[in-house]
Amino acid sequence: MTRGRWVAVALVVLLVAAGGFVLLGGGGGGRVELNSSSARHSVRLVVERARVGTTAMEVEIAGESTVEGVRLEPVMHMGHAMPLAETAAVGPGRYRAENVLLEMTGQWEVTVVLRDSAGTERVVFPLLVS
Amino acid sequence: MRITATALVAFLLLLCGAPQAFADGAMAGADIHVAQTLGARELTVVLRRVDAVPGPLRVNVITHAGSQPGRLSLRLVPTGVGSVSGPRTESATSVELRDRPGSHDATLTVSLPGPQELVIDNTARIPFVVPVSVLSPAERVTYGGFVAAGVLLFVSLVVSVKARRSWLALVPGGGVVAALAVAVTAALLSASTPAPPVPGEDIDATVDNVLDPYSTRPQSTVDESRPPVNVLVSVQDGVELTLRLVDGASGRPVDDLLIHDSALAHLLIVPPSGALRHLHPVRVAPGEYRVHLDAPEPGYHAVSVEIARRGGGVQLLRSATGFTLPGTPRPAVPTTETVRAEGGSPTTITARMSEKRDLQPWLGMVGHLIIVGPLPEEPEVGRAAASSATWSHVHHMAPLTRGGAGGLPDETVAAYGPEVSFTHTFTSPGRYRAWIQAEREYSLMTKPVEIVVAPGKEPR
Numbered sequence: 282m283t284r285g286r287w288v289a290v291a292l293v294v295l296l297v298a299a300g301g302f303v304l305l306g307g308g309g310g311g312r313v314e315l316n317s318s319s320a321r322h323s324v325r326l327v328v329e330r331a332r333v334g335t336t337a338m339e340v341e342i343a344g345e346s347t348v349e350g351v352r353l354e355p356v357m358h359m360g361h362a363m364p365l366a367e368t369a370a371v372g373p374g375r376y377r378a379e380n381v382l383l384e385m386t387g388q389w390e391v392t393v394v395l396r397d398s399a400g401t402e403r404v405v406f407p408l409l410v411s
Numbered sequence: 412m413r414i415t416a417t418a419l420v421a422f423l424l425l426l427c428g429a430p431q432a433f434a435d436g437a438m439a440g441a442d443i444h445v446a447q448t449l450g451a452r453e454l455t456v457v458l459r460r461v462d463a464v465p466g467p468l469r470v471n472v473i474t475h476a477g478s479q480p481g482r483l484s485l486r487l488v489p490t491g492v493g494s495v496s497g498p499r500t501e502s503a504t505s506v507e508l509r510d511r512p513g514s515h516d517a518t519l520t521v522s523l524p525g526p527q528e529l530v531i532d533n534t535a536r537i538p539f540v541v542p543v544s545v546l547s548p549a550e551r552v553t554y555g556g557f558v559a560a561g562v563l564l565f566v567s568l569v570v571s572v573k574a575r576r577s578w579l580a581l582v583p584g585g586g587v588v589a590a591l592a593v594a595v596t597a598a599l600l601s602a603s604t605p606a607p608p609v610p611g612e613d614i615d616a617t618v619d620n621v622l623d624p625y626s627t628r629p630q631s632t633v634d635e636s637r638p639p640v641n642v643l644v645s646v647q648d649g650v651e652l653t654l655r656l657v658d659g660a661s662g663r664p665v666d667d668l669l670i671h672d673s674a675l676a677h678l679l680i681v682p683p684s685g686a687l688r689h690l691h692p693v694r695v696a697p698g699e700y701r702v703h704l705d706a707p708e709p710g711y712h713a714v715s716v717e718i719a720r721r722g723g724g725v726q727l728l729r730s731a732t733g734f735t736l737p738g739t740p741r742p743a744v745p746t747t748e749t750v751r752a753e754g755g756s757p758t759t760i761t762a763r764m765s766e767k768r769d770l771q772p773w774l775g776m777v778g779h780l781i782i783v784g785p786l787p788e789e790p791e792v793g794r795a796a797a798s799s800a801t802w803s804h805v806h807h808m809a810p811l812t813r814g815g816a817g818g819l820p821d822e823t824v825a826a827y828g829p830e831v832s833f834t835h836t837f838t839s840p841g842r843y844r845a846w847i848q849a850e851r852e853y854s855l856m857t858k859p860v861e862i863v864v865a866p867g868k869e870p871r
């Protein structure tokens with residue numbers, strides 16, 4: 282067979298394989314972005330690496346924010362609460378905690394606690410750690 | 412050559428687009444029945460299966476005998492956390508409750524699949540999940556493979572007619588064989604593919620895992636069970652009872668209750684007189700449930716709550732404290748019947764609750780039997796119940812309707828009974844107090860019974 286023929290066959294094999302990979306779903310990079318809202322705020326939680334180990338987490342609050350402080354309360358659902366993580370403001374409406382420990386795989390829950398002049402609000406984010 | 416490439420690209424695009432296209436299709440799920448003690452009313456709220464999103468959610472509010480007429484506001488709030496941000500459209504309506512008991516209908520609009528809350532009268536917040544029926548990866552490959560085989564077959568026909576060199580037709584021809592092989596293999600494999608964890612039941616639901624349940628693979632090495640729960644009981648103004656459910660390990664509010672036996676929480680209160688109250692507190696905030704006590708009795712009340720957590724079975728929480736309302740306790744209500752039983756072997760207790768077959772299923776069951784005991788010598792039934800070794804809740808199940816959609820029989824079907832029977836094994840001899848509950852003409856009947864258990868003769 283000529284070179285052209287081999288290229289065509291290889292192309293078909295490659296495309297079928299690629300199609301299969303897309304369908305069966307490739308593994309994600311571990312970065313998770315989650316959106317939710319409380320009564321007063323629209324909140325996004327970005328977990329840089331939802332894998333066992335330490336990860337940075339960032340909270341973004343949309344719009345004109347009156348928030349004075351943000352802290353994170355990670356809990357593993359099988360009854361394992363972690364120490365709370367204070368965040369530092371890194372930009373308008375953006376708060377970051379560097380080393381949050383996710384000790385095990387499984388279902389976690391990160392509660393974002395927002396403090397502002399009107400009080401405290403809690404937004405719960407389910408998080409699957411792999 | 413160009414045709415082949417174009418067709419293959421088209422095939423690939425088709426495959427990529429496939430999951431979304433299928434996800435928007437038919438909806439899964441079943442009707443949800445939730446008992447709610449809201450104010451002075453005992454309601455059964457039925458959320459009908461959602462067939463399309465966006466689409467209507469039909470809600471039936473069933474009232475009981477003696478229920479006050481009035482208007483209830485209903486609001487549907489999408490609460491799901493998801494990777495896509497965007498406006499969340501709420502839907503609101505109201506339902507007019509007549510003075511006659513029965514079903515009252517309303518329709519809300521579901522704008523987003525996944526976790527939702529139905530808010531009733533700005534007080535009760537019922538969490539539930541609107542699921543989407545999604546094809547498994549193996550099913551998707553099967554569909555994709557057959558579609559590709561069809562497209563390639565057409566391509567090979569065109570190529571064999573148009574192309575000058577005959578071997579060119581072999582390329583799409585080979586593709587047909589490959590695509591068919593993939594499709595058939597996937598079809599054979601799809602039967603053995605394990606079902607993914609169900610969002611809202613096995614794992615916490617998010618918009619993402621509802622849209623793609625196969626993205627969360629079951630993790631066999633992880634113990635999915637969750638800790639036991641503590642219940643904290645407090646009373647405000649002598650009539651409003653608040654239950655706070657806290658995790659037995661982390662101490663955080665427990666907000667992952669499943670609807671089991673048609674309620675989020677089954678509250679049993681034994682007052683000094685022994686007139687049992689079986690109520691269904693409404694969820695007002697995460698981990699916080701509230702119930703209104705109609706005409707409360709003075710004195711000490713024993714309390715237990717039956718719940719089921721996500722990723723765990725049903726648990727009975729017995730409040731160690733109970734609660735006390737000021738005043739002199741009333742004397743105990745005498746039981747109307749005494750049943751004799753023998754310890755250590757199954758005893759069947761039967762009661763005739765009506766004259767004809769007109770019992771209605773309450774909480775999905777034809778009858779409920781609640782037993783506390785063995786009772787110590789103590790005139791106040793509440794105190795005696797609190798120090799009893801066992802509290803049990805036995806059901807008389809409604810027969811499953813053949814060919815039905817798998818949902819519970821509706822409360823509006825009055826076709827059961829008139830006898831209800833329960834089988835239970837008593838471990839210890841002694842005197843027990845029991846209550847048999849059944850519904851007739853939209854009215855809950857509670858029959859107090861005394862059970863005297865003799866020591867068993869069978870060797871254990």
Ligand SMILES: [Cu+2]
Pocket residue numbers: 674676677678689690691774
């Ligand atoms: Cu109940």
